[in-house]
Structure formats: C-alpha cells, structure tokens
Amino acid sequence: MTSAADEAPPPQAPAPTPPILQPTAKPAWWLYLSALVAVVALGTGALLWQKVQAMQENLARQSADAVGQSTDAKTSAHQARDLAMETAAKLAVTDAKLTEVALQRAQVEELIQSLSRSRDENLVVDIEAAVRLAQQQAQLTGSIEPLVSALKMAEVRLGRAAQPRLAPLQRAIARDIARVQNTPLSDTPALLLQLDELVLLADELQIANAVGITAPADTLARKPQEAVGDWWWRVLAVLREEAKSLVRVSKITEPEAALLSPEQSFFVRENFKLRILNARLGLMARQIGPARADIATAAESLTRYFAPQSRKTQTAAALLRQVQTKMRTLDVPRVDETLAALSTAAAGR
Secondary structure (H helix, E strand, C coil): CCCHHHHCCCCCCCCCCCCCCCCCCCCHHHHHHHHHHHHHHHHHHHHHHHHHHHHHHHHHHHHHHHHHHHHHHHHHHHHHHHHHHHHHHHHHHHHHHHHHHHHHHHHHHHHHHHHHHHHHHHHHHHHHHHHHHHHHHHHHHCCCHHHHHHHHHHHHHHHHHCCHHHHHHHHHHHHHHHHHHCCCCCCHHHHHHHHHHHHHHHCCCCECCCCCCCCCCCCCCCCCCCCHHHHHHHHHHHHHHHHHHHCCCCCCCCHHHHCCCHHHHHHHHHHHHHHHHHHHHHHHCCCHHHHHHHHHHHHHHHHHHECCCCHHHHHHHHHHHHHHHHHCCCCCCCCHHHHHHHHHHHCCC
C-alpha cells in the first residue's frame, strides 16, 4: 500500500515573472492638455445636456400644444361637421322652398297670362258687340255716325291696352274708319221729301188714253154787244166744238194704256201712289232692296200708262230718276275686315 505522500505529484517549477515595466516619464504639458480636453468635454457635455433638456421641454410643450390643437381641431371638425350637416339640411329646405317658389311663380305667371288673355278676350268681345250694334244702328238710321263713333272708340281702347297681338285688329279698324268716312251716302230725309212730292204729283198725272177735259163752252150765252140774229153762229160754234170732242187722234206706244177703262185708270193711278208709299216705308225701315224694287216698278208704270208728253209726267219721271240714283248710295258700308280681325283675335290666333 502506497502512501499519500507517494502518490502526490511532483512539485512544478515556478513560472517566470514578467519583467516589470517601469513607467516612462511624460512631459507636464500633456497632462495639462488632457485636463483641458476633459474640461472642454465636460462643458460640451453639459451644454449638450442643457440643449437636450431644452429640446425635450420644447418637444413636450409642442406635443402638449399639438395635443391641444388636435383637440381643438377635432372639436372644430365636429363643429364643422355639425355645421355642414345643418347647412345641408338648410340647403335642402331652401331647395324645397325654391322649388315651391318656382312652382308658385309659374302658377302666378300662368294666372297673369290667363288674366291678361281673359282681359284681352273680354276687350275683343266688347269691341265686337259694340261694332255689330253700331252696324245695325247705322243700317237702321242710314247714318254712318254710330259706326264711325264705335270704330274710333274701339281704336282708343286698343291703344290703351297696348297688346302686340291685337295690332292687326287695330290696323283693320283704322282702314275701316278711313273707308267708311270716304264712302258717299245719300241724304235719307231728302229722299223722303222727293217721294212725298211724287205722291202729291200722282193725282195730277195724265193717263196716256185719257180724253182731254174741255172747258165749259159759254158760246150760247148772249153777249151784250151781240144782236139777236147772231144766235145761229153761236149754235154752229157749239156744234163744231162738240164734234171736235167726239173724235180724238193720239199716238199711244203702249197697248196696255190704250185699252185702259176709266175705272182701270183710277186703279193704275192708285197703284202708282201705293208703289211710291211702299218705297217710302221701305226706305224708313232701311229695307233698301224692296224700296228699289218698288221705285223701279213705279217708273215702269209711269212710262207705260201715263202720257209721256205731259209736263207733270216728265217732272215725275225726272224725280224718279233722281230717287233711283240716290238710292244706289244708300247702303251703309260694312266693316267686314274689322269683324274678321275680331274673330281671329277672339280665336287667339
């Protein structure tokens, strides 16, 4: 058995120690430079630290300001959003009201146009009624004054209305006024006087086959200076006059006049007077056509049955010719152009 001393390893040789380096000597200026650099570094670090702290404070302050501004911005955004929503709602209400106002305006314009159209239609209807009434009055009275007055009044009313669509009607009225005023019209009272004169003259007209009326012979009466023995001459003179009255020679161109009996002659004369009186009544009633026909029949009867060589017959024939000439201008001119323009205006064209 081995002992512990035998089993212990052999001692090792100690390691050689390194040589101790002896510090070399440094100059003194280097120490000063190092101290100076250290002081500068410390100052710089202090300055940088202060700047960093200032920057941190600025960043913190800016961050706080940014947070406040962000909060204000969010508040402003919410307010703007609410305002936008409110504005949108108000705009929608405004659009609705604007649409309603536009609709009301269109309705008002349509109503105004309807009222204006109704006023124009009423004006046209009034003018048409006045013109037609004046036309009837002019035809009844034989005077153009009612017609001219109605046309001038219509022209004045159209001038006051000042509607462009009624300008053709105004021009038609102006043309009708000029035409009516320039139309010659006979005097009806003068014609009535001439017809009265013809009626009075009819009793004195001589029938073509009438026997001449001889004056009563006074040859049988004894003259103061005449002798008693001359009565034979007076008897012969009376017989000669009677013989002359028994035979009459005349020229009658119309056979109807030659065959008239005394009773028929009376009726011929009365028929002539009735024709004249009928013409007078037709003239007063403004029935110009029948009056002209009666005058033409009276003129034909005068030429056929009455003695043409008689002075009174010639006077009656001259009066009848004058009456016929004047009756050609008795018709009151019509205002057909104005009535046509009124119909067009009433139709709205």
